[in-house]
Amino acid sequence: MERFGASFLIAGIVTFLLGFFLQGVMPVLTLRKVPVATVEELVQTIPPEFSDLAEEYPVEFERAFGEVSLASLVEAIELGKENYIAEACWHCHSQFVRPVSKENIRFGPVSTPEEYQNLMQLPHLFGTRRVGPDLIRQAGKHSNDWHMAHFYEPRNIAPYSVMPAYPWFFDENKRPTKRALALVAYVQWLGSWAREVPGTIYNVDAMRGGDQ
Amino acid sequence: MTPTTIPASAGTRHLVNLALVRWHLTASAVCYAVSLLAGLAYAFQFNNLYPFAGIEFLSPGRVRMVHTNIAAYGFIANAFIAGLLFAIPRLTKRPILSDALGWVIFWAWQLVLTLTVIGVLAGFGQAIEWGETPVFVDPLVLVGLVLLVVNMTVPILQSTEQGLYVSLWYFLAAFAWTGLVYFMGNYLPQFWIPGTAGAAITGLFIHDLVGLFVTPIGWGLMYFFVPLLLRKPIWSHALSLIGFWGLAFFYPMQGVHHFLFSPIPMYAQYGAIVATIAVEIVVLTVIVNFFGTLHGRADAIRGNLAVRWFFTGIIFYAITCFQCAFQVTLTFQKIIHFTDWVVGHAHMVMYGVFGFWIMGMFIELWPRCIGRPWATPRLLTAHYWLTFVGIVIMVLDLTAAGLVQGFSWAGLSHWGESVVASMPFWWVRTVAGLIIIAGQGLFLYSMWATARRPATEPGMVRIGTPVEA
Numbered sequence: 001m002e003r004f005g006a007s008f009l010i011a012g013i014v015t016f017l018l019g020f021f022l023q024g025v026m027p028v029l030t031l032r033k034v035p036v037a038t039v040e041e042l043v044q045t046i047p048p049e050f051s052d053l054a055e056e057y058p059v060e061f062e063r064a065f066g067e068v069s070l071a072s073l074v075e076a077i078e079l080g081k082e083n084y085i086a087e088a089c090w091h092c093h094s095q096f097v098r099p100v101s102k103e104n105i106r107f108g109p110v111s112t113p114e115e116y117q118n119l120m121q122l123p124h125l126f127g128t129r130r131v132g133p134d135l136i137r138q139a140g141k142h143s144n145d146w147h148m149a150h151f152y153e154p155r156n157i158a159p160y161s162v163m164p165a166y167p168w169f170f171d172e173n174k175r176p177t178k179r180a181l182a183l184v185a186y187v188q189w190l191g192s193w194a195r196e197v198p199g200t201i202y203n204v205d206a207m208r209g210g211d212q
Numbered sequence: 213m214t215p216t217t218i219p220a221s222a223g224t225r226h227l228v229n230l231a232l233v234r235w236h237l238t239a240s241a242v243c244y245a246v247s248l249l250a251g252l253a254y255a256f257q258f259n260n261l262y263p264f265a266g267i268e269f270l271s272p273g274r275v276r277m278v279h280t281n282i283a284a285y286g287f288i289a290n291a292f293i294a295g296l297l298f299a300i301p302r303l304t305k306r307p308i309l310s311d312a313l314g315w316v317i318f319w320a321w322q323l324v325l326t327l328t329v330i331g332v333l334a335g336f337g338q339a340i341e342w343g344e345t346p347v348f349v350d351p352l353v354l355v356g357l358v359l360l361v362v363n364m365t366v367p368i369l370q371s372t373e374q375g376l377y378v379s380l381w382y383f384l385a386a387f388a389w390t391g392l393v394y395f396m397g398n399y400l401p402q403f404w405i406p407g408t409a410g411a412a413i414t415g416l417f418i419h420d421l422v423g424l425f426v427t428p429i430g431w432g433l434m435y436f437f438v439p440l441l442l443r444k445p446i447w448s449h450a451l452s453l454i455g456f457w458g459l460a461f462f463y464p465m466q467g468v469h470h471f472l473f474s475p476i477p478m479y480a481q482y483g484a485i486v487a488t489i490a491v492e493i494v495v496l497t498v499i500v501n502f503f504g505t506l507h508g509r510a511d512a513i514r515g516n517l518a519v520r521w522f523f524t525g526i527i528f529y530a531i532t533c534f535q536c537a538f539q540v541t542l543t544f545q546k547i548i549h550f551t552d553w554v555v556g557h558a559h560m561v562m563y564g565v566f567g568f569w570i571m572g573m574f575i576e577l578w579p580r581c582i583g584r585p586w587a588t589p590r591l592l593t594a595h596y597w598l599t600f601v602g603i604v605i606m607v608l609d610l611t612a613a614g615l616v617q618g619f620s621w622a623g624l625s626h627w628g629e630s631v632v633a634s635m636p637f638w639w640v641r642t643v644a645g646l647i648i649i650a651g652q653g654l655f656l657y658s659m660w661a662t663a664r665r666p667a668t669e670p671g672m673v674r675i676g677t678p679v680e681a
Contacts (some may be wrong), residue, residue: 005369008381012388019464020396020416023480027412027468030477036406065630081486086335088273088344098473100546101622113475115405123339123401124410127417130550131258133627149510155260160628162258162638168268175506 015192037118043074049188050076053144057176064178073185080186081120083179087166093126095136108137109194132163139192147175181182227301227402232314234581236294237574239322241656243286246329248644248649250279252627255645260608269333277332277344283562284342284421285353286325291570292429293321293360295384299436300364303380304371309363317363320356324349324645339416342421343398350398354391361387362551374588382432385460389424393417408475414625415476416467422561423491427573431435431498431567433457434522437573439539441519443511447504451497451668462487488540495533502526518593524600528564532557547622553614556607564603571599571655588658595658598651606644613637 044069054061054068065072084090096111104110115136134202142150146157147150151169156160169180175185224606256262264270293386301307305424324345331337331346338344345353363388368380376384397417401410439446446452466474469484503526506512512519528641535557536546548554577591587590613634620630 005365005371005380005384007378008376008384008390009365012385012424013392014419015385015460015464016389016392018461019420019467022465022483023416023467024396024400024409024413027477027480028409031407031409083335086274086337087271088277088337088339091273092338094550098476098546099548100473101618102624103621106621106624111475112409113477116411116475119406119435121404122406122410124407125339125415126411126471126474127413128341128550128554130621131631133316158628160258160632160635162261162631164257164272165265165272167266 001091010038016209021197024154031113031117034114038165039074040117040119041191042120043070043088045141045192046070046073047189047192049140049144050064050185053185056144057181058176060176060182066182073189076182076185077120077189078158079178079182079186079188082126083169083183084125085123087164089135090125090132091129092129092163093133093135094130095125095134096127097134097136103134108191111136112138115194132161135187137191137194139190139195141186144184144188147187148180151176151180153184225307226384227305227307229311229314231583232311232318233294233297233577235288235318236297237578239318239325240287240290240294240570241363241574243282243290244652244655247283247492248645248652249280249286250275250282252642252649253639254279255638255642258634259642268335270651274333274335274337277337281332282677284426285328285345288566288570289323291573292426292433293317294577295433295437295573296429298369298580299379303377303436306364306367306371309366313359313363317356317359318358319484320352324352324356327352335390338398338402338440340397340401341418343394343417344399344580347398347402349506350394351657353394353398357394361391375451377436378446378449378456379432379436381456382428382435384427385456386425386432388414388475389420389428389464393420393424397421407479411474412468412476412480414467415458415470416464419467420464423459423466424509424561425569427463428459430569431459434498434502434525434569434571437518437569437576438502438522441516441522441572441576442505444505444509444511449502451501451504455494455497455501458491458497462494463599464490466491469540472540472549475605480617483609484649485540485542489537492533492537492673494615495529499530501525501563517589517596518575520574520596521568521575524566524596525565525572528560528568528603532561532565535560546617547618548614549618550612550621551617552634552641553618554611556610556614559603559610560607564607566598571596574655574659578659578662582663583663586658587653587662587665591654593660595651597656598654602646602648604635605647606641609644613641666674 011202050073051068054065061068065076068074097107097109099110150157151166152174153165153167154163155165169177171177171184214649222623253263254272254276262272264275277583297308328345329347331349336346336348337345338350357362365384368376368384396413397420400413401417404412435446435452466484467488470487471483474481487494502522506519506523513523514520539548539553539557575586615631616637620633621627
């Protein structure tokens with residue numbers, strides 16, 4: 001064997017493919033029965049927080065996204081996700097709720113695979129570290145204003161926080177730019193499909209031991 | 213041992229291109245400094261003392277990506293390429309395919325790293341852990357890897373008459389793996405496979421990058437340098453056989469253990485756990501083989517600094533390996549997943565094991581490349597101790613922090629309590645980082661001071677002599 005160098009190259013390829021099949025392809029096969037929704041197919045209702053955003057920041061919203069509509073919602077959450085990736089928020093926040101460690105009480109319903117079968121999850125943002133809380137059930141936990149103030153300087157809201165401040169999401173008058181609106185729309189959209197009582201807000205937050 | 217400068221058959225061409233080795237080592241050292249400083253800055257964020265607060269291009273999240281990616285693709289990869297450029301020609305008695313190609317690869321790789329830093333800081337980081345290199349840099353990485361493989365595989369494949377030494381098996385397999393792994397991780401979950409299945413592939417990528425790139429090349433280099441430093445053969449050929457095939461078989465099937473209790477199908481999670489525990493047994497064979505080889509020459513741990521780095525690395529390896537087998541279980545995962553425990557673990561493996569082995573390589577290779585012995589043996593000893601103390605403090609601290617965080621969350625305390633409780637640990641982490649960085653300052657100074665010494669003939673520095681520790 002040691003005389004045929006190529007055999008090690010081939011062994012490399014074969015073992016890689018075996019592992020890839022077991023750990024990568026098999027989950028794909030298991031999940032293939034759930035069709036992958038496009039973003040337009042996925043986003044069918046406008047969460048109340050998005051309409052609120054247009055009311056609370058009318059000038060900025062109008063300039064950034066125009067009317068409140070499904071199309072502007074899609075544009076906003078896609079841009080929000082882009083910024084979420086650019087700032088690597090996902091290094092400090094996960095996006096799935098586990099069935100252990102009482103996470104269903106802290107965050108909300110345990111995550112299921114179907115929730116992620118859509119193109120908003122390309123690439124997925126599961127995350128591997130939680131410095132801050134999980135965000136996949138974030139919709140409606142806080143108000144839009146809370147998020148704005150929090151992104152501007154987290155320590156104004158939560159003095160103990162180690163989350164970075166993101167002042168560059170705001171203009172010189174401290175008004176939100178398009179990016180801030182998009183990011184808030186995005187975090188308020190996360191989990192809007194899985195509120196425990198559809199349409200209500202602040203329900204899970206109440207169980208988490210008070211306001212932040 | 214044959215001196216490094218035996219000419220190849222062609223006469224003028226040296227067996228080992230020491231200039232290439234030297235440049236890769238230099239690039240590795242530069243990246244090392246960049247990565248450490250980025251890590252330090254990010255650590256300060258957790259003390260709410262971030263030095264660049266309010267500067268968009270130095271946003272902490274982006275700087276963290278510089279820390280990890282430059283550590284992996286800059287510090288480790290450059291040092292590995294230097295090690296391969298030295299080891300492969302000596303093991304095969306043939307130079308690499310082309311020196312010109314070697315230089316092309318060198319510059320292409322440094323271009324990749326520069327573009328990565330610029331791209332990530334400008335906000336083009338990719339949301340793939342350990343693959344944050346922007347999407348537009350990925351093709352260049354793949355081209356670089358293919359060229360590298362061609363340049364180094366050809367001499368190995370040409371030289372199989374007497375059978376290949378174990379290091380070369382690892383190198384060959386790693387050459388097959390690295391490009392495949394990189395392509396899989398950076399393309400499939402980015403463009404084609406969304407959601408849960410994409411996460412399974414990302415997990416596989418995180419894992420394979422360690423398991424199929426860093427580990428096999430690291431083991432191969434260890435199996436090359438340790439016998440070289442001790443001037444005796446490895447202890448057991450049979451064990452190295454088991455080690456190789458065990459790694460090749462079990463390592464590629466553990467990716468999902470990075471996402472236990474996630475929505476990924478449970479059978480994949482169980483499979484990953486079993487394979488992980490199996491591979492820990494495989495790693496044991498390497499550890500045993502190391503100690504078997506060291507047996508009778510333990511004095512070298514005191515007398516030869518390079519051996520000491522390798523030895524300390526293997527001790528950390530044994531600890532990690534033991535830790536791994538437990539932390540991969542669902543019982544542990546409930547508490548420690550998402551916490552600093554995992555961050556501590558990652559530092560122990562990537563830095564405590566492979567970083568330490570790379571330091572051992574540096575100690576041996578730098579004087580050979582420069583053609584003069586180390587100018588500053590006492591500083592190097594101090595460097596060793598600072599690094600050792602720093603990493604031990606950091607790992608213990610982060611492990612404890614992880615337990616505190618995990619239990620705080622499971623106890624349903626307010627989230628802020630876990631943050632407040634972590635504060636002292638994050639301070640200790642910063643201090644540990646400062647200790648490590650102080651050590652590396654001495655090291656970089658030593659490299660520079662040695663290079664500035666009056667020259668002797670390159671390649672003539674004898675094995676094992678450079679540093680009396």
